[in-house]
Amino acid sequence: MKTNYDVAIIGGGIIGCSIAYYLAKEKIDVAVFEEKQIASKSTRAAAGMLGAHSECDDFEIFYPFARSSQLTYFDLKDELRELSGVDIELRKGGIFQLAFSEQEKEELSATLSLPTVSWYDSVEMRNRENAVSSNIFGAAYIEDDVHVLPHSTCLAFSKCAQIYGASIFEYTPVFAIQKEDSIYIIKTNKGAFQAKTVVVANGVWSSSFFHQLGLHHTLSPVKGECISVSSVQPLLKHTLFHEHCYIVPRNNGRLVIGATMVKNDWHEQPTLGGLESLIAKAKTMLPTVTDLKIESCWAGLRPQTFDKKPFIGYHPEDEGILFATGHFRNGILLAPATGQMIRDLIVKQEVKKEWIDAFKVNRF
Template structure:
């Protein structure tokens, strides 16, 4: 996109934000900050959306992937409710459809233990209905006849992660956002005397900004630790598999213990996903493919006939308590954190962008961020001692 002289002048006079991390979380934050008037630069150590954002099938499973009520469930629900309007806005802003599909999820039980656990969620979960085996087979007749029943979650939808990130990239380009790929951040820069974060050090030199947002996923702790904040974030490898049949077998996303199958608009199905703590090893393995295919075939027997399309993996940022780190830390003014979303980054992208944008512009966030405060990492470290 060519920027006119007047646009460049406006870009130079606006508040500048650097977002460290070019995944769906960093991109969503940059998009909201751009709408709020910030001139944004995204910096990523690799290519666009190459890590956790690619280790996803795009399920928006606020209901299907939370196991108990509480603030995290509420956060997921809040983000889920934004998705339809948000993706419409992104398509209008970018000219690229994120492939949002408003079709529910079937969370099927294949064992008595799983059935009991799923039925127990009916005491607190919203917008869910228990369907017996016969009713499930009426919705999806390719399901295994041994299915015991399951939860039908009509408001758990899906989006295509690849097209979502492409839509975000195009929208950011139209905003004038600068995206620097293959540019690792060596450290966060602080102002002498105040400790305020004022920029980043990169191979191109030092870059300064009015605001720095850390959304670097599993790599975030290496940047905060020199400031005195050691975040207990660790990489969890997620491997997915794409298959295609001659004609679509299902219309809803199917989910059971250890496996999900997400039908996409191009006729393929994404099957996922593994959870392996293997450090920063991203290699896709034959064993993982075999396990995923076996579980998918157990749920949907005709997957045995499917054509292999591809497999891939990415590193999700896991946390010890399962919650992301969102917001400011008093030990580093000028820095906002949005990291540790684990396997919920796609789902939580809209609400994360919103609340970080609100913090950056001095607005009280619409969500109570207390459970996600970065300072809780210090409390956890003290208890460990």
């Protein structure tokens, strides 16, 4: 079994697999180490919203980065499908970010100022989505805030990376990273591997590697619970979004309702209380949702940093170690831009200074 690589990536979620894809495409010899199966943890639990506008509260730095990643998906979907045969199910139609009062509309003023966003009053909104609540004041319509199927997207990245020469090691937890001269020893349950560069990209579980590598950073879990429901007739053509909760229509006719925000909870199972709160919130947006049939429910752990923005960049004292973690609510959205940024750092291509500064590990 081969044990020497240029780059070792710890974490086989969508961030790790995106990085592997972009590196392997550059003919860099890369290996991904995943404790379970590819896309089995937070990636599988995500709804897949590409909310560059609706999830943004920083239009100076975060929005340009998120927007660049969002736009990449529109070309990437065809590239990934042609190479891997996997459809990431990018669904067009966009999102309605609801407002229930004049004040909530005013709170959307920064979003509404963007040329890609339009305002619909309550009558116009209900003409587009007649099942929506009659209590709404209106909605910001964001056509480009579409969504993908996260599990399929991660698998597409993984398969394409392998086609380009990457190695994927599933059921291979990494226990330790040690440096010997200029080489890193990655210790796993399948023995030791060597790499010139290591990328830590395993979400909320990255904290142990921060500590191993002499840093005091800690990522906090924020559990998100979701429900999938079905109906005989399609109820929505667009995603509904309000106060970080959403109802997302899938291509198969189902609706995904999510997601709770339970801080510092490491249990990856949904609770009755969490599901009850989701149903109550969904009812305020789509009253008939309570008549639908529950298909399944699940939970995942979002990795939250101290300022809710990801760590993307070098270890402050060792350029052989990079981090790509802490993407909080936006791992699916930011996967392409993160993969490209890590690739560019490794191959010494130019990266925007404002992005390096905004996401650097030692920014505090």
